[in-house]
Amino acid sequence: MNDQDITTLQRQWAFSRTSNAPIYLQLYQRFREAIATGRLAPGQRVPSVRSLASALNVARGTVEMAYQLLASEGYFVARGAAGTVVAAGLANVPEPGQAAIARRPQVASSGPQEGVQPFQLGVPALDAFPRKAWARVAGHTLRTVETAAMPYPHPAGYEPLRRAIASYLGISRGIACTHEQVFVTAGYRGALDLVCRTLLQPGDTGWYEDPGYILARQYLDHAGMRLVPVPVDDEGLHVATGVRRAADARFAVVTPTHQSPMGVALSLPRRLALLDWARSRGSWIIEDDYDSEFRYHGRPLPALKSLDADGRVLYTGTFSKVLFPGLRLAYLVVPPSQVEKFDAAADLVPGAGSIMPQAMVTAFMEQGHFSRHLRKMRALYAARRGYLVNALSQALGDRLHVQAQAGGIHVLAHLRAGEDDRRLARAAKAAGLAVNALGDWRFAESPRGGLLMGFANFATASEAAVAVQRLEAVVRGVR
Numbered sequence: 367m368n369d370q371d372i373t374t375l376q377r378q379w380a381f382s383r384t385s386n387a388p389i390y391l392q393l394y395q396r397f398r399e400a401i402a403t404g405r406l407a408p409g410q411r412v413p414s415v416r417s418l419a420s421a422l423n424v425a426r427g428t429v430e431m432a433y434q435l436l437a438s439e440g441y442f443v444a445r446g447a448a449g450t451v452v453a454a455g456l457a458n459v460p461e462p463g464q465a466a467i468a469r470r471p472q473v474a475s476s477g478p479q480e481g482v483q484p485f486q487l488g489v490p491a492l493d494a495f496p497r498k499a500w501a502r503v504a505g506h507t508l509r510t511v512e513t514a515a516m517p518y519p520h521p522a523g524y525e526p527l528r529r530a531i532a533s534y535l536g537i538s539r540g541i542a543c544t545h546e547q548v549f550v551t552a553g554y555r556g557a558l559d560l561v562c563r564t565l566l567q568p569g570d571t572g573w574y575e576d577p578g579y580i581l582a583r584q585y586l587d588h589a590g591m592r593l594v595p596v597p598v599d600d601e602g603l604h605v606a607t608g609v610r611r612a613a614d615a616r617f618a619v620v621t622p623t624h625q626s627p628m629g630v631a632l633s634l635p636r637r638l639a640l641l642d643w644a645r646s647r648g649s650w651i652i653e654d655d656y657d658s659e660f661r662y663h664g665r666p667l668p669a670l671k672s673l674d675a676d677g678r679v680l681y682t683g684t685f686s687k688v689l690f691p692g693l694r695l696a697y698l699v700v701p702p703s704q705v706e707k708f709d710a711a712a713d714l715v716p717g718a719g720s721i722m723p724q725a726m727v728t729a730f731m732e733q734g735h736f737s738r739h740l741r742k743m744r745a746l747y748a749a750r751r752g753y754l755v756n757a758l759s760q761a762l763g764d765r766l767h768v769q770a771q772a773g774g775i776h777v778l779a780h781l782r783a784g785e786d787d788r789r790l791a792r793a794a795k796a797a798g799l800a801v802n803a804l805g806d807w808r809f810a811e812s813p814r815g816g817l818l819m820g821f822a823n824f825a826t827a828s829e830a831a832v833a834v835q836r837l838e839a840v841v842r843g844v845r
């Protein structure tokens with residue numbers, strides 16, 4: 367490296383002071399770039415730590431750290447008194463950050479999301495999250511976590527949280543279970559993953575609601591499951607059709623409390639028929655109880671799991687809707703007969719990760735914040751749902767028919783026969799509106815299109831009205 371190189375480095379350097387990366391990493395990066403572009407050749411000597419530090423006006427330790435990193439990765443070779451040189455044989459080092467990331471087109475995705483777009487599905491009211499209480503609980507948890515909780519946790523998750531979930535489910539969902547049956551997972555897909563690894567094999571057949579939750583369907587497809595679509599009507603999953611199409615299926619995935627996305631509840635006769643099928647065939651029912659906490663009229667129905675006398679139901683719930691999705695915490699309740707198998711399988715996978723967020727949620731539940739927040743959110747969502755439904759019927763009543771749902775945090779608006787919901791959703795998305803097409807959630811094509819819209823983050827009636835005006839412009843512009 368000659369004086370000119372050092373001057374160049376200095377010039378670039380002044381430039382990059384604004385970067386968030388530590389200085390030693392920026393320096394490391396610069397050397398890698400210089401090697402990749404051939405500005406530094408194999409065998410070439412680099413400046414001494416002392417001279418570079420003084421040329422760049424940084425601490426010697428900073429340059430030392432960069433050099434050590436480069437040496438540990440094989441870019442530099444230290445030759446003692448002979449100085450440090452660029453290693454030989456580095457002709458084809460790719461420039462960092464050069465490769466383009468290939469992206470596949472996505473029908474739907476749970477993230478990553480920057481902020482919340484209007485109509486975003488599945489995201490609770492983030493503006494109403496009790497951040498102060500959460501921060502207090504989190505700070506206290508960080509300060510006081512017991513030493514006993516610091517070694518490797520149980521593979522099924524942080525035990526106090528498992529106990530808190532078991533008692534919450536007993537009271538609010540009618541599920542009698544002990545904490546040994548509860549497995550804390552990284553989101554709903556973490557729960558599905560554990561079920562697949564423990565009880566299923568690639569190639570197994572499973573019933574899947576049509577239409578049904580697109581992200582779990584994608585996950586199960588990816589895991590090699592053969593999904594058999596089973597239609598949903600006003601009473602939920604059409605169990606008799608499931609039996610007709612695949613009586614010997616190994617599993618069925620259902621959203622009995624609030625069908626995703628149609629919003630209907632699975633009727634009692636169908637619940638009993640489904641349990642009866644699973645018992646007689648030795649099959650598994652995966653109950654996805656994702657947003658049962660929110661119901662605006664009528665009493666919440668007990669979980670299907672509460673009727674599970676034969677131990678065929680694998681129950682899943684999530685903290686994504688009551689707290690926030692970024693927590694990535696969900697849970698799975700397995701029948702007592704399967705606990706040992708699940709324990710063994712959980713021991714082989716990463717599970718829910720760190721105990722710290724789990725300990726925070728436990729304290730949040732134990733101190734009553736969870737149920738207080740839930741009560742508030744029920745009232746808030748009833749109002750916010752009203753904002754969206756009113757705005758839609760005023761602006762687009764002639765084009766959309768909003769189906770009243772008893773619960774949840776989204777609405778479904780049906781289109782007139784023959785209208786293409788996918789085209790509308792694509793146009794809406796291009797306009798920055800996170801509307802989903804019902805067609806994307808279906809297996810079978812249907813002339814009845816619909817739009818799925820989240821309402822939880824419309825803080826006022828006028829916010830909902832403004833978003834709906836933008837949607838109206840899209841809908842009226844698409845021919």
Ligand SMILES: Cc1ncc(COP(=O)(O)O)c(C=O)c1O
Binds near residue numbers: 554656691696
């Ligand atoms: C139908 C359904 N099931 C489950 C979930 C929960 O997923 P997770 O726990 O991964 O956030 C959601 C979230 O949107 C959902 O819509």
